[in-house]
Amino acid sequence: MARKDGPASLTGRLPSARDVAERAGVSASTVSLVVNGKYEGRVSRRNQTAVRRAIDELGYRADPVARGLATGRRGTVAVIVPDLDSHFFNYVTMGVGMGLKADMQLLLAFGQPNDHDLQSMLSRILAMRVDGIICEGISAAALRSLSDVYCPVVVLDDPGTDWAGPTVAFDLLDGAEQLASHLVGLGHRHIAYLTPECDAPTFQVRRAALRERLAARLGSTMKFLVGNADTSIEAADRVVTDRWPAWERENVTALVCAADIQAYGALLALARLGVPVPEVISVAGFDDLPFSLVTGPPLTSVALSAHELGYGAARLLNQALQGGRVDPLTLPARLMIRQSTGPARYLESGTSPPRHRGNGGHQRSGV
Amino acid sequence: MARKDGPASLTGRLPSARDVAERAGVSASTVSLVVNGKYEGRVSRRNQTAVRRAIDELGYRADPVARGLATGRRGTVAVIVPDLDSHFFNYVTMGVGMGLKADMQLLLAFGQPNDHDLQSMLSRILAMRVDGIICEGISAAALRSLSDVYCPVVVLDDPGTDWAGPTVAFDLLDGAEQLASHLVGLGHRHIAYLTPECDAPTFQVRRAALRERLAARLGSTMKFLVGNADTSIEAADRVVTDRWPAWERENVTALVCAADIQAYGALLALARLGVPVPEVISVAGFDDLPFSLVTGPPLTSVALSAHELGYGAARLLNQALQGGRVDPLTLPARLMIRQSTGPARYLESGTSPPRHRGNGGHQRSGV
DNA sequence: GTGAAAGCGCTAACAG
DNA sequence: CTGTTAGCGCTTTCAC
Numbered sequence: 001m002a003r004k005d006g007p008a009s010l011t012g013r014l015p016s017a018r019d020v021a022e023r024a025g026v027s028a029s030t031v032s033l034v035v036n037g038k039y040e041g042r043v044s045r046r047n048q049t050a051v052r053r054a055i056d057e058l059g060y061r062a063d064p065v066a067r068g069l070a071t072g073r074r075g076t077v078a079v080i081v082p083d084l085d086s087h088f089f090n091y092v093t094m095g096v097g098m099g100l101k102a103d104m105q106l107l108l109a110f111g112q113p114n115d116h117d118l119q120s121m122l123s124r125i126l127a128m129r130v131d132g133i134i135c136e137g138i139s140a141a142a143l144r145s146l147s148d149v150y151c152p153v154v155v156l157d158d159p160g161t162d163w164a165g166p167t168v169a170f171d172l173l174d175g176a177e178q179l180a181s182h183l184v185g186l187g188h189r190h191i192a193y194l195t196p197e198c199d200a201p202t203f204q205v206r207r208a209a210l211r212e213r214l215a216a217r218l219g220s221t222m223k224f225l226v227g228n229a230d231t232s233i234e235a236a237d238r239v240v241t242d243r244w245p246a247w248e249r250e251n252v253t254a255l256v257c258a259a260d261i262q263a264y265g266a267l268l269a270l271a272r273l274g275v276p277v278p279e280v281i282s283v284a285g286f287d288d289l290p291f292s293l294v295t296g297p298p299l300t301s302v303a304l305s306a307h308e309l310g311y312g313a314a315r316l317l318n319q320a321l322q323g324g325r326v327d328p329l330t331l332p333a334r335l336m337i338r339q340s341t342g343p344a345r346y347l348e349s350g351t352s353p354p355r356h357r358g359n360g361g362h363q364r365s366g367v
Numbered sequence: 368m369a370r371k372d373g374p375a376s377l378t379g380r381l382p383s384a385r386d387v388a389e390r391a392g393v394s395a396s397t398v399s400l401v402v403n404g405k406y407e408g409r410v411s412r413r414n415q416t417a418v419r420r421a422i423d424e425l426g427y428r429a430d431p432v433a434r435g436l437a438t439g440r441r442g443t444v445a446v447i448v449p450d451l452d453s454h455f456f457n458y459v460t461m462g463v464g465m466g467l468k469a470d471m472q473l474l475l476a477f478g479q480p481n482d483h484d485l486q487s488m489l490s491r492i493l494a495m496r497v498d499g500i501i502c503e504g505i506s507a508a509a510l511r512s513l514s515d516v517y518c519p520v521v522v523l524d525d526p527g528t529d530w531a532g533p534t535v536a537f538d539l540l541d542g543a544e545q546l547a548s549h550l551v552g553l554g555h556r557h558i559a560y561l562t563p564e565c566d567a568p569t570f571q572v573r574r575a576a577l578r579e580r581l582a583a584r585l586g587s588t589m590k591f592l593v594g595n596a597d598t599s600i601e602a603a604d605r606v607v608t609d610r611w612p613a614w615e616r617e618n619v620t621a622l623v624c625a626a627d628i629q630a631y632g633a634l635l636a637l638a639r640l641g642v643p644v645p646e647v648i649s650v651a652g653f654d655d656l657p658f659s660l661v662t663g664p665p666l667t668s669v670a671l672s673a674h675e676l677g678y679g680a681a682r683l684l685n686q687a688l689q690g691g692r693v694d695p696l697t698l699p700a701r702l703m704i705r706q707s708t709g710p711a712r713y714l715e716s717g718t719s720p721p722r723h724r725g726n727g728g729h730q731r732s733g734v
Numbered sequence: 735g736t737g738a739a740a741g742c743g744c745t746a747a748c749a750g
Numbered sequence: 751c752t753g754t755t756a757g758c759g760c761t762t763t764c765a766c
Contacts, residue, residue, distance in 0.1 A: 016743055026753085072758075090454065094452070127430060128472070396736075
């Protein structure tokens with residue numbers, strides 16, 4: 001903090017190790033040793049203090065980039081995510097930040113709303129020679145094909161991946177099972193499903209698993225209507241507004257969204273349409289973002305902790321960076337039941353008279 | 368994409384310009400010229416194609432870090448924000464990403480929930496010799512004192528700052544005016560205010576401006592009770608739960624939160640306490656995050672576009688990087704009125720019989 | 735047109 | 751203990 005005359009104040013250039021060396025009357029290597037704490041039995045006390053004084057006076061801070069060039073270790077890990085809109089990755093990023101060793105700098109690469117060109121983002125990151133990569137939404141094949149990886153890569157939430165390196169996954173199957181059980185228990189048979197346009201593996205699995213678990217219980221009495229929307233409130237709002245008449249015609253009594261952010265859009269659309277949730281239609285999502293606690297009504301959701309995902313990824317990366325063997329990690333899914341789901345109420349309709357081991361649904365009253 | 372034998376497949380090392388040069392039978396400098404498009408009249412057609420072929424075959428990508436060392440331009444801009452919890456900065460980051468030139472890589476530095484040590488984050492970023500910095504939550508004084516800045520720094524949402532460089536601000540005064548007018552118009556007199564522990568200038572201004580605008584209308588009939596909570600749903604939930612009895616005693620009929628995320632926590636707390644919003648207490652926030660559309664009830668909020676803030680900052684930074692003069696930018700605030708605010712209903716109470724030019728409030732009924 | 739040489743700021747290996 | 755030397759991968763004069 002003690003700086004007689006500002007460091008490089010006139011030049012606009014930051015002081016370099018050489019500047020420090022000159023001022024302290026030593027060589028650059030000595031400065032380096034001191035800076036990196038390798039002075040034990042290598043630098044005289046006298047020079048140590050001289051160097052440290054010069055550092056203070058100049059306000060010197062070693063350039064990690066130049067250091068990286070010299071050592072081959074950049075001190076940087078990249079996080080690559082498809083978007084920030086969905087808010088899921090916001091938590092992932094936080095988790096990574098929390099789990100990363102303090103001397104690592106986080107480089108964030110994220111797609112724009114319309115352009116999720118992860119390939120080129122990855123290629124660019126790779127060119128930067130980062131020390132490690134944590135990514136989601138890039139297939140293992142793409143990862144391999146693009147370039148041979150020279151650093152550990154942790155792949156997130158990519159079920160069915162054949163990525164040989166570290167991975168962190170969710171137990172989506174169990175999540176789907178819990179949700180299916182919940183919905184069927186409430187008497188739902190005709191279910192709409194909203195999923196992102198980008199059909200990433202995690203979304204394929206969420207959809208397929210839920211459909212399968214429902215079918216296992218309901219057999220042919222089940223209907224499963226799939227719609228697509230981007231992972232944003234507005235997009236989901238538009239699509240649900242658009243689809244509602246058709247769904248109503250099909251006696252849909254529950255809507256499941258592949259991501260909570262879509263469910264928010266759905267709630268918005270249904271509110272505007274004057275369709276009461278859950279009386280006329282139940283709504284549920286995946287992710288359990290914190291906002292799901294305060295939506296109107298609070299949203300039933302399959303909790304997949306994005307924070308844990310990021311945190312776990314960072315820990316795995318730390319291990320890999322230290323050369324240890326790293327085992328894949330699987331995080332649990334847990335259904336959070338809230339007020340957005342309730343008993344199914346089928347209206348009279350020629351098409352589909354529901355009949356099943358019901359519990360509470362089945363009233364013929366309108367709303 | 369055409370790679371006969373994987374690039375550096377065996378070594379784990381990425382191909383360097385020298386590798387390319389050797390393969391193409393030219394010198395490294397020639398490779399550099401081609402890569403940077405400076406071949407016009409400097410490199411023979413023959414060598415150009417040879418180089419390009421070698422690049423393709425090897426899958427070469429110049430290391431931007433090494434290039435940065437050589438050129439002094441790192442191709443990197445840093446975004447420094449206090450936290451990611453509040454979700455406000457998530458949008459700021461998106462906005463920056465959208466506004467940044469495509470060849471710039473974004474470096475994100477964010478504080479942890481408990482530790483907002485922006486000083487050290489900044490110092491670390493500075494050491495990286497980034498090309499530009501966009502930051503929020505760091506005072507101009509701190510910015511200056513820490514080190515002389517060698518690169519453009521855009522300061523965000525820091526009202527009253529004396530930062531000489533580019534800034535982007537919100538018209539908070541106007542926002543407070545709109546909100547005060549709205550609340551007073553509904554008959555509110557006793558107002559609780561929730562603000563973050565960290566008393567950043569933007570929060571000081573929000574609070575002071577609102578209090579002032581309310582006082583201007585209400586004079587001594589106003590009560591303004593301030594509480595503190597971190598910018599997270601849970602923290603606000605806890606604090607509101609804790610304070611509610613006192614506020615009720617004081618006949619508080621409206622709660623304003625300095626950030627929407629806090630308002631969400633407040634809604635949660637009030638719902639748990641069984642206090643109807645807005646019948647018993649109105650709730651409003653600042654920021655207007657997208658989620659405020661779907662809370663129960665939808666939240667009245669002073670819209671401050673975080674996305675615009677980030678986008679504007681990126682544009683200003685682009686200008687500064689090109690050496691242009693940059694003027695400070697001020698973004699408008701706009702009150703979004705939704706169902707979380709309604710007429711004040713004062714209960715009978717010994718302490719404070721409200722009386723003012725009322726419109727709709729003033730019923731003596733309980734709820 | 736072209737390559738050799740120097741240097742960006744730092745670290746590592748090696749003589750003194 | 752200490753300074754010299756040699757790079758890390760790239761760009762940029764500057765002679766040829």
